[in-house]
Amino acid sequence: MLDQPHPAPLPPETRAGREWAQLLAKYREPSSPRAAFELAVTVGPFLALWGLAWWALSLSYVLSVVLALCAAPFLLRLFAIQHDCGHGAFFKSRSMNDWLGRVLGVVTLTPYDVWRHSHSIHHSSSGNLGRRGIGDIDTLTVAEYAALTPFQRLKYRVYRNPLVLFGLGPGYIFLLENRLPLGFMGKARYWVSAMATNAALLLVLGLVGWFGGLMPILLIFLPSTVLAATAGVWLFYVQHQFETTHWEAEENWQLHDAALEGSSHYVLPGWLQWLSANIGIHHVHHVNSRIPFYRLPEALRDHAQLAEINRMTIRESLANARLHLWDEQGRRLLSFAEAQAVIERA
Numbered sequence: 001m002l003d004q005p006h007p008a009p010l011p012p013e014t015r016a017g018r019e020w021a022q023l024l025a026k027y028r029e030p031s032s033p034r035a036a037f038e039l040a041v042t043v044g045p046f047l048a049l050w051g052l053a054w055w056a057l058s059l060s061y062v063l064s065v066v067l068a069l070c071a072a073p074f075l076l077r078l079f080a081i082q083h084d085c086g087h088g089a090f091f092k093s094r095s096m097n098d099w100l101g102r103v104l105g106v107v108t109l110t111p112y113d114v115w116r117h118s119h120s121i122h123h124s125s126s127g128n129l130g131r132r133g134i135g136d137i138d139t140l141t142v143a144e145y146a147a148l149t150p151f152q153r154l155k156y157r158v159y160r161n162p163l164v165l166f167g168l169g170p171g172y173i174f175l176l177e178n179r180l181p182l183g184f185m186g187k188a189r190y191w192v193s194a195m196a197t198n199a200a201l202l203l204v205l206g207l208v209g210w211f212g213g214l215m216p217i218l219l220i221f222l223p224s225t226v227l228a229a230t231a232g233v234w235l236f237y238v239q240h241q242f243e244t245t246h247w248e249a250e251e252n253w254q255l256h257d258a259a260l261e262g263s264s265h266y267v268l269p270g271w272l273q274w275l276s277a278n279i280g281i282h283h284v285h286h287v288n289s290r291i292p293f294y295r296l297p298e299a300l301r302d303h304a305q306l307a308e309i310n311r312m313t314i315r316e317s318l319a320n321a322r323l324h325l326w327d328e329q330g331r332r333l334l335s336f337a338e339a340q341a342v343i344e345r346a
Contacts (some may be wrong), residue, residue: 017260024303035294050068085104118183127245166234170226238266242317245310278296
């Protein structure tokens with residue numbers, strides 16, 4: 001009996017998210033030597049800049065703050081490494097990933113086990129209109145917004161204002177909100193994660209205060225933490241909040257299609273891509289979250305067509321801060337003014 005011919009693979013422009021997930025599975029294998037190298041070249045400069053900033057306190061407070069701000073991108077990169085640990089994608093060993101993630105959680109002010117669970121919900125529900133509210137930016141549909149009272153509309157507008165999202169929000173999330181396992185208050189393991197992180201953080205800051213007084217905390221710890229948090233929130237925002245992103249009613253939602261169509265490819269200069277640990281290649285990450293960040297460029301090189309999906313430059317990303325409401329009929333994210341026009345036509 002003759003073998004049946006295998007069907008030809010779908011052309012790149014018609015491949016569904018599920019097929020991409022299968023094609024990208026070969027990049028999932030972590031390299032422990034490469035992971036150790038990436039950790040070293042991130043921790044080393046971060047600690048060196050912290051040390052220089054502390055030393056500079058005796059010379060100039062301004063110089064100390066500048067050096068602290070220079071440490072912030074490396075703190076952001078440590079968060080990206082913690083992020084990969086949460087996906088089991090940094091080291092080959094799961095226990096090494098988890099314990100490194102917990103240690104880094106003290107530095108990034110993010111309880112690892114709480115965040116890992118919240119982030120897994122984000123990955124398993126991104127773009128699902130029926131499962132919003134955990135691990136994402138609150139986003140209403142035009143119809144939902146139209147049904148709100150004037151006061152409720154005002155609250156949503158304030159929340160979505162860039163001054164709140166990227167000004168007050170990052171400091172609030174990392175300095176205050178992360179101190180409790182919000183959303184998982186009934187689970188003991190998440191209380192342990194949050195309280196253990198808090199205790200370790202208090203110990204570290206206590207030692208800093210003991211040896212250096214308040215100035216290292218006020219002029220090094222706070223500026224570097226807030227700048228890294230702000231950059232992190234911005235990156236998370238542009239990864240999913242863009243005009244042609246993907247939202248779908250739960251009955252029609254499909255995991256891999258939502259991952260591919262609802263995540264951006266944020267094109268950054270090489271040095272920014274390195275500092276952000278390739279997190280701008282977010283569509284590939286969402287399609288297969290077990291790919292280590294240091295292998296994401298490899299996937300793009302081998303599949304050049306992926307580089308053109310949801311491609312977004314820095315200039316283009318700035319316009320996304322004005323988009324706030326999902327139009328289910330037009331299937332795009334709208335500004336408040338555009339949404340009002342849709343409401344008035346209805």
